[in-house]
Amino acid sequence: MLNDLMEKRKKTLAESEEHKNRRNELNAAASKSARERNTLNNQTREYVEEAQKNKDLRDKYNQDVLDVKAQRNDFNDKANVLFEDIESFKKEHGTAKNRGTKEIQKQIELMEYRQQTEVFTTDKERELIEKIKQMKGQVREQEAEFEQNKEMRTKITEARDFRKHASDLHAKVTEVAELAQKHHDLMVESYRKADKSREAADAAHKSFVEAQESADSEHKFFIACQKELRDYDKVISGLRKKTKKVKVTKEQKAVRKEAESLFKNFRAGEKLTTDDILLLQRSKLI
Secondary structure, three states: OHHHHHHHHHHHHHHHHHHHHHHHHHHHHHHHHHHHHHHHHHHHHHHHHHHHHHHHHHHHHHHHHHHHHHHHHHHHHHHHHHHHHHHHHHHHHOOOOOOOHHHHHHHHHHHHHHHHHOOOOHHHHHHHHHHHHHHHHHHHHHHHHHOOOHHHHHHHHHHHHHHHHHHHHHHHHHHHHHHHHHHHHHHHHHHHHHHHHHHHHHHHHHHHHHHHHHHHHHHHHHHHHHHHHHHHHHHHHHHHHHHHHHHHHHHHHHHHHHHHHHHHHHHOOOOOOHHHHHHHHHOOOO
């Protein structure tokens, strides 16, 4: 029976070591997944912060576009008022030749707008620029006749200045709008990276939970094995004590029997050796 118990204890000890090693491996895997998850979460936070910065810049530049457009439109409105006055003066005092200045100016503005907003081939754009140049030359020729009038000369100068300011502001609108688009694209890219990083963090967290739960399960098996080992140790220890006690008792009986035989021989007149006397003393017969 003792040998059977010893064999079972040996088997349980091996199982206990297997569960302990597996538990330690799973705890190490859980720690690794936790570190990866934390790194990815920090990375996600950085991407979101970067996206927010670009969003703020995009919104700022979009507002700048609106503000600059308002200024550009204001200059265009002022120029238009002056050109209306100039056209009215031309109608009253000009010849048939120069009464179409306003219409030419509108065509120039339309072509300039197309140049700024549409995509042309190099040849087409060069052709458009040349046409605008020619039409502006016509306007200058026609306006030169009216610049002899001091009042008209002042209005023409102011109108041209307003139009130039409007044109400069339009260029700024384009520049700032491009900046707004740039930061919008950067914002979208940062959010995309944040989403990807967040997905990876969620996957790492899932791995962490699974490894941790498996480690906890292995730890429970390990604890159960340890309890079983303690139970085996108690039973085995008890059996060993009992076996030892039985052995001692048998030895004592054998010694007692031998001592009684010696004592009987001693009473019959036989001589005793020193060992015989010690044996009789140990058996308390003398």
